Amino acid sequence: MWGKKKHGIMALLLTAVMLTGAACGGGDGSGGGGGNAAKEANGADKGGSSSGALKKVTFWHAMGGTNQKVVEQMVTDFNASQKNVQVEAIYQGTYDDLLSKLKASMGSKDSPTLVQMYEIGSRFMMDSKTTTQMQKFIDMDKYDLSQLEPNIVSYYTHSGKLDSMPFNTSNAILYCNKDLFKAAGLDPEKPPKTFDELQKSADAITKTGKASGANFAIYGWFMEQLLANQGAEYVNNSNGRSALATESTVNGDAGIKTLTWWKNLVDSKAAINLGRKTDDSKKAFSAGQVGMILESTASLKGLVDSAQGKFEVGTGFLPKPSDGKEGGVIVGGASLWIMNDRPDDEQKAAWDFVKYLASPKVQAYWHINTGYFPITKAAYEDQTVKDNMKKFPQFQTAVDQLHQTKSNSATQGAVIGVFPEARQIVEGAIEEVINNKKSPKEALDGASKEITSKIQQYNKTVKQ
Structure with missing residues (x-):
């Protein structure tokens, strides 16, 4: 039975x-x-x-x-x-x-x-x-x-x-204000693909005085996506898929590189920090106050609709380091x-x-x-989907990003029983770095240690 x-x-x-x-x-x-x-x-x-x-x-x-x-x-x-x-x-x-x-x-x-x-x-x-x-x-x-x-x-x-x-x-994609791109002398049809390109684009937008270049909500999901896009795992044992995960690996090279880049964006005024709420990030983008944000593909229609009559929304793949390993989105x-x-x-x-x-x-x-x-x-x-894609061509970016993702242990995503807690711990680490309380390595080392402790406590309760 x-x-x-x-x-x-x-x-x-x-x-x-x-x-x-x-x-x-x-x-x-x-x-x-x-x-x-x-x-x-x-x-x-x-x-x-x-x-x-x-x-x-x-x-x-x-x-x-x-x-x-x-x-x-x-x-x-x-x-x-x-x-x-x-x-x-x-x-x-x-x-x-x-x-x-x-x-x-x-x-x-x-x-x-x-x-x-x-x-x-x-x-x-x-x-x-x-x-x-x-x-x-x-x-x-x-x-x-x-x-x-x-x-x-x-x-x-x-x-x-x-x-x-x-x-x-x-999954997560990059949203761009095409009008701000044009005002900054950038090609609105070529959204940045790498960390360096995004930094340069954000700098250019900020220098126009019209808006801040970018904002990324301090959301642990974005960190997970940025790691996977570099082929980096969140926990050991093939992201907890070959065996029960026992340790966090968020403090690896990919994590430190990502958080260092994020902090530099804020320190250089290329990006602003609006905290953890993705709604605040979306509101700033819809108001034309920031040129780029990271957000879920499920928010696409709402963001396009809210920009109607104000500016044109563009979309791009999730950025990664120019030397990043092959990865994709989760x-x-x-x-x-x-x-x-x-x-x-x-x-x-x-x-x-x-x-x-x-x-x-x-x-x-x-x-x-x-x-x-x-x-x-x-x-x-289905014809209704084809018609919808014509109405919202930005969604093609999301489809292409999904289809171009190579399935591996990094892009499959981590499997741990304390994931919600882990996500909040990482968000705390990002805040510590953005607010100049810890270096990226110190913050992620601390986060990794805390997540590892919670994973091991959880594993003791699980009968395999």
């Missing part, structure tokens, strides 16, 4: 881990589209007998605002497309709120069937032993994973098995996990809904209305 309760370890994990991180930003969107019909659910109940009763699937998610309406529409469309499964989507607040409620529901009749979990909660979900690996359903159905984007699937794949299905997916966002304390037929019904969400037409609708990547390659052939 798949639906076994395995909660012994969960009590330890829940007291050992504090998940306090923020997730990648979501984009707003508008547009229309429908969904494909889901395949019929033909599972057996816990007793092994067939059941023709309607199967209810409770889906907990953290998509608020406009994105919540999109999720609810997809659920409505799925429910109307067949007569075997009824999905109820329940918004649970932020990712952290959702996780807290998930903890409280474990072992009770109130637990969900399907849950959305942000990407940095993956190791925790795996170690909790409370989920049914998505690979079981894939193998059962002979589901063709090759139809999905490989660089997205690879993040949620461990030891050759897919643990959860990607859902909302984004996907952000969240994935879908099926909980193993629900009856087998209920889990199979949840799988039918997951397949529906991954279908090309539904992915096209999801992408257009939220700004997240389609996880299904065929979605790009």
Whole structure:
């Protein structure tokens, strides 16, 4: 039976881990589209007998605002497309709120069937032993994973098995104010690709007196992306993928080089520091106060819309050192996990809904209305997506960056159970450097030591 309760370890994990991180930003969107019909659910109940009763699937998610309406529409469309499964989507607040409620529901009749979990909660979900690996359903159905984007699937794949299905997916790109580029004598069609080029471009914009050259929110996700873009790992043991991670490696050469560059941008007035809130960075960009920012691809439509009538938005790949090793971007966002304390037929019904969400037409609708990547390659052939790409050509940068990323342990992303804490520790280290309290090496050595300690404490609670 798949639906076994395995909660012994969960009590330890829940007291050992504090998940306090923020997730990648979501984009707003508008547009229309429908969904494909889901395949019929033909599972057996816990007793092994067939059941023709309607199967209810409770889906907990953290998509608020406009994105919540999109999720609810997809659920409505799925429910109307067949007569075997009824999905109820329940918004649970932020990712952290959702996780807290998930903890409280474990072992009770109130637990969900399907849950959305942000990407940095993956190791925790795996170690909790409370989920049914998505690979079981894939193998059962002979589901063709090759139809999905490989660089997205690879993040949620461990030891050759897919643990959860990607859902909302984004990565980080460089946003540029083309008008400020022109005013500074820069080519707006050639955004900077390297650290040095970005420094020169930012200097030129600042010297016009019209705006500051750049601002990067002090967000740990950006540091993770900048490291991966240099082929650098965040923790040891192949980013925690060949074996349980035991040490942080954020204080390696790539980390020191990145933080030194970041500090020099601020010290030279080429960039300004607006703190940790990405919303503050986006507001400054939309107001024409800074020439460049780093931000999630999921924010693209909102940023383009907010600049309408004021300036033209350009996009570029994430910058890297001119001598940086081959790397790429890590996907952000969240994935879908099926909980193993629900009856087998209920889990199979949840799988039918997951397949529906991954279908090309539904992915096209999801992408257009939220700004997240389609996880299904065929979605790009949908006419609605083609039309949307013409309307927002800046998104092609995001697609090209994803497709040009080489899948390796660095770009697959780190897998650690204390990732939210680690992210905040790194943010603290960046602040120490920007505020002239520590050198890049001192700050990252301290961060690495603290993260390593938390990883080792966490590992003691995990039964392998």
